[in-house]
C-alpha cells in the first residue's frame with residue numbers, strides 16, 4: 001500500500017531540547033497505524049507535528065504526494081488532517097448539539113453533521129440536549145470523534161483515546177475507529193497502553209525516547225517488546 005500520509009525523518013524540540021530524533025511513519029488510506037510507547041516518548045509531539053501545531057526542526061510532512069512541511073494547522077485541516085487531542089476535544093459547557101453545531105464552519109449543514117454523528121453514535125442522539133461535560137467519558141470521546149468526522153477527514157490523528165476509560169468502552173470505541181478506517185480514512189492512533197488498539201491496528205510502531213525502535217505487524221514479537229518496555233514501570 002502506498003502512503004497517503006507520511007512523516008519523514010522528523011526531528012522536533014521543546015524549548016531547544018530535541019525530543020523527536022528522526023521519526024518516520026507512513027499511513028495508507030484505510031489503514032490503522034498504532035504509535036505506542038511510554039509516557040514522555042514523544043507520541044503527542046509526533047501528532048502535533050503531523051497536525052502542524054508544533055514545528056518540526058527538520059524532516060518532511062507529505063499528504064497525498066504533496067509536501068506540506070511547514071504548513072499551518074488551518075491549511076493541514078483544510079487538506080483533511082484532523083487531530084483529536086488528548087483529553088477529549090469537546091466543549092464541556094455546551095450541549096452535544098451545540099458541540100456539533102460548531103462544526104458547521106466546515107460548510108456542512110447542521111442536519112448533515114447530526115445525521116453522520118447520530119448514525120455512527122446513536123447514544124449521542126439520545127443525549128443531544130445534554131451538556132457535554134455531563135456525558136460519560138466514552139460518550140465524550142464519541143462526541144470528539146463525531147466532531148472530527150464532521151470535517152470529512154482524510155487523515156485522523158487520535159491521541160490516547162482510551163485514557164481513563166473502562167476496557168469495554170475502549171473496545172467499542174476502537175471498533176468504531178476501525179469502521180472509520182474501512183471507509184478509507186488513514187488513521188494514526190497514539191496509545192501508551194496497547195492492548196485494545198493492537199486488535200484493530202494494521203501496523204504498529206514503538207516509540208522510545210523519540211526514536212522508533214520497532215515497526216511492523218502487531219504480532220507476538222511486538223507484544224513481547226511492549227511488555228518488556230512497560231515491565232517495572234510504575235503504571
Ligand SMILES: Nc1ncnc2c1ncn2[C@@H]1O[C@H](COP(=O)(O)OP(=O)(O)O)[C@@H](O)[C@H]1O
Pocket residue numbers: 014015019037038039040041042043044045046
Ligand atoms: N510544552 C512542553 N514544554 C517542554 N517540554 C515538553 C512540552 N511538551 C512535551 N515536552 C517534553 O517532550 C517529551 C515528549 O513529550 P510528549 O510528546 O508529550 O510525550 P508522550 O505523548 O509520548 O507522553 C517529554 O520529555 C516532555 O517532557
Ligand SMILES: [Mg+2]
Pocket residue numbers: 043044045086
Ligand atoms: Mg502524550
